[in-house]
Amino acid sequence: MAVARKKTTVKKSLSKAKGKKAVARKPASKNASAAKVSKKTSNPLGLEKKAPGQFDTLQEIALAAHRKLPAPVWDHLMGGADSEMTLRRNRAGLDALALRQRVLVDVRHIDLSTTLLGQDLAFPVFPAPVGGFLGKVHHEGGPAVARAADSRGTTAFIATAAKPSLEAAQEAVKRKLIFQLYVRGDRTWIEGILDRVRKAEYGALCVTVDRNFYGRRERDIVSGLPVKEGFGDQSFQASLNWKDLVWMKERVGLPLIAKGIATAEDAVLAIEHGADVVYVSNHGGRQLDHAQGSIEVLAEVVKAVAGRAEVLADGGVQRGTDVVKMLCLGAKAVGVGKLLGLALSAGGEAGVARMLELMELEVRTVMGLMGVTSIKQLGPQWLREVPILGTPSSVSAYPLLEDAVRRNAR
Numbered sequence: 001m002a003v004a005r006k007k008t009t010v011k012k013s014l015s016k017a018k019g020k021k022a023v024a025r026k027p028a029s030k031n032a033s034a035a036k037v038s039k040k041t042s043n044p045l046g047l048e049k050k051a052p053g054q055f056d057t058l059q060e061i062a063l064a065a066h067r068k069l070p071a072p073v074w075d076h077l078m079g080g081a082d083s084e085m086t087l088r089r090n091r092a093g094l095d096a097l098a099l100r101q102r103v104l105v106d107v108r109h110i111d112l113s114t115t116l117l118g119q120d121l122a123f124p125v126f127p128a129p130v131g132g133f134l135g136k137v138h139h140e141g142g143p144a145v146a147r148a149a150d151s152r153g154t155t156a157f158i159a160t161a162a163k164p165s166l167e168a169a170q171e172a173v174k175r176k177l178i179f180q181l182y183v184r185g186d187r188t189w190i191e192g193i194l195d196r197v198r199k200a201e202y203g204a205l206c207v208t209v210d211r212n213f214y215g216r217r218e219r220d221i222v223s224g225l226p227v228k229e230g231f232g233d234q235s236f237q238a239s240l241n242w243k244d245l246v247w248m249k250e251r252v253g254l255p256l257i258a259k260g261i262a263t264a265e266d267a268v269l270a271i272e273h274g275a276d277v278v279y280v281s282n283h284g285g286r287q288l289d290h291a292q293g294s295i296e297v298l299a300e301v302v303k304a305v306a307g308r309a310e311v312l313a314d315g316g317v318q319r320g321t322d323v324v325k326m327l328c329l330g331a332k333a334v335g336v337g338k339l340l341g342l343a344l345s346a347g348g349e350a351g352v353a354r355m356l357e358l359m360e361l362e363v364r365t366v367m368g369l370m371g372v373t374s375i376k377q378l379g380p381q382w383l384r385e386v387p388i389l390g391t392p393s394s395v396s397a398y399p400l401l402e403d404a405v406r407r408n409a410r
């Protein structure tokens with residue numbers, strides 16, 4: 001039976017929400033006193049009174065975004081493909097690891113600095129590419145994220161669909177950004193983009209390789225959110241192969257990052273075809289359903305790479321502990337996708353800067369409590385496999401948010 005759909009765009013959804021209180025769903029109960037209680041308890045933290053730079057915790061950022069975003073936009077950001085098993089496995093994989101800790105170590109000075117393709121990063125976290133989402137929840141999009149990342153000493157990935165343009169993001173900061181390419185047209189279209197990337201003086205090209213087909217994100221399909229599958233000849237996108245990667249690197253003349261690698265075999269092929277960085281990712285669970293969680297494949301990829309390229313990773317990362325676990329398994333730095341979307345939605349550029357600052361604070365605290373003074377000391381010896389507690393999901397890292405989502409309270 002055909003599902004009746006209401007066509008709505010993110011921008012429309014957002015502007016519809018303006019003017020109304022930022023409550024997109026009615027309270028579950030019509031009972032007046034129940035509604036009163038839910039109103040009273042739905043904002044226990046006084047989030048409206050806080051400027052973005054004043055958020056004290058990552059959960060407040062996520063809660064503020066939940067209050068602000070209309071349901072279809074929230075679902076677009078936080079949802080995954082089909083049954084959302086990959087999405088949940090990203091969290092489950094992280095939750096299945098516990099950290100070991102050593103005590104009575106002098107941890108007054110903890111060095112979080114690292115490098116990526118020769119560029120200094122103050123700490124090993126970066127905003128992952130999140131396509132056109134940036135421009136949909138923020139008038140500036142790419143430049144805002146670039147500035148926020150730069151202000152915290154890290155770089156940002158700018159996606160092909162980032163608004164207002166790839167040039168505007170790189171012009172906003174002196175630091176070299178990384179351009180992420182989705183193939184959305186034919187060879188001539190790609191040439192045009194790559195020439196602009198070189199001219200704009202990006203630091204590296206990231207080609208996303210796990211999107212030959214567009215994952216079926218059923219939350220978007222059901223809510224009627226328009227899904228852009230690209231333009232031009234769709235079969236070109238589906239025909240991409242390793243030789244195209246070599247050609248793209250030659251054309252752009254920049255270091256190459258292959259994003260979306262999930263097996264040892266492909267890690268080896270990526271290096272053989274010119275990748276300087278292997279980026280472990282399953283698109284935050286938005287593409288292949290029933291894949292392994294990112295952290296579950298990280299060790300396999302790091303072993304296959306064997307020091308011949310740098311390794312990045314993302315997938316389910318919402319806490320400093322998640323970052324540390326990925327570093328223990330060999331990632332050089334770690335990307336945040338949904339969390340970036342939450343921070344930009346909650347507080348614009350200042351929200352993203354604060355999110356990165358809080359993430360750095362969490363990483364530093366975790367390492368101090370583990371008795372580790374440098375990320376160079378991290379390795380698999382700090383991890384133990386443990387049974388998972390609770391139900392992993394895209395909100396389960398934030399108990400207050402999990403409660404709000406369960407109560408449908410905004």
Ligand SMILES: Cc1cc2nc3c(=O)[nH]c(=O)nc-3n(C[C@H](O)[C@H](O)[C@H](O)COP(=O)(O)O)c2cc1C
Pocket residue numbers: 076077078090128129130131132133159160161180182208259281282283284285286314315316317335336337338339341
């Ligand atoms: C709203 C949204 C849009 C995304 N758009 C892109 C994109 O344009 N290009 C890309 O390579 N990955 C894209 N991704 C995937 C992210 O780069 C990243 O791999 C993923 O979000 C990491 O998982 P996490 O969301 O659990 O942190 C997107 C993710 C989200 C949530």
